[in-house]
Amino acid sequence: MTDIDKLLAGFAGFRAERFATDSFRALARDGQNPRLLVIACSDSRVDPAILFGTGPGELFVVRNVANLVPPYQPDGLFHGTSAAIEFAVRDLGVAHVVVLGHSSCGGIAALAAEGGEARDFIGSWMSLAAHTCACGGAREREQASIRRSVENLSSFPWIAERVAAGELELHGWWFDLEEGHLWRLADEGFTPLA
Numbered sequence: 001m002t003d004i005d006k007l008l009a010g011f012a013g014f015r016a017e018r019f020a021t022d023s024f025r026a027l028a029r030d031g032q033n034p035r036l037l038v039i040a041c042s043d044s045r046v047d048p049a050i051l052f053g054t055g056p057g058e059l060f061v062v063r064n065v066a067n068l069v070p071p072y073q074p075d076g077l078f079h080g081t082s083a084a085i086e087f088a089v090r091d092l093g094v095a096h097v098v099v100l101g102h103s104s105c106g107g108i109a110a111l112a113a114e115g116g117e118a119r120d121f122i123g124s125w126m127s128l129a130a131h132t133c134a135c136g137g138a139r140e141r142e143q144a145s146i147r148r149s150v151e152n153l154s155s156f157p158w159i160a161e162r163v164a165a166g167e168l169e170l171h172g173w174w175f176d177l178e179e180g181h182l183w184r185l186a187d188e189g190f191t192p193l194a
């Protein structure tokens with residue numbers, strides 16, 4: 001079975017088992033109204049819908065290399081992550097934003113690696129997390145990057161307003177994919193959550 005055949009077999013199973021029973025038709029008719037935005041890594045091992053057992057319509061998800069949030073920078077350039085955040089917060093009115101990082105993150109590891117091959121886009125994207133290089137091992141760098149992304153969320157004025165009004169909560173979570181546990185960002189650092 002080729003890679004594409006495998007996808008199509010999976011889709012056939014989805015059509016047979018889930019399409020009719022899950023709420024796809026109602027969601028298509030009524031539109032989506034997710035309560036949560038999750039900003040996760042593109043890493044193939046950390047799919048939010050799998051981790052949290054959510055169904056269609058429940059999570060608005062943006063995934064990028066190393067789950068980074070850039071600072072608020074409305075300069076007319078191509079800010080895909082910021083556009084997704086804006087749509088989720090201002091148009092969908094989500095109540096929670098979760099920045100979901102993870103252990104063994106290749107993006108964060110690349111920051112600490114010396115002399116990697118030149119890339120066209122990854123270097124400038126990962127410079128958003130360059131401050132994390134000085135703070136210890138992989139776990140510390142991954143968690144420092146999540147903290148910075150949550151701080152950057154607060155630099156978006158319409159996020160800061162909604163947080164101040166109690167309409168929106170920001171969360172920084174780190175998934176330990178070796179141990180299968182979830183940690184949350186707190187004032188004193190990352191603490192076990194689940």
Ligand SMILES: [Zn+2]
Pocket residue numbers: 041042043065066067102104105106107108
């Ligand atoms: Zn990652």
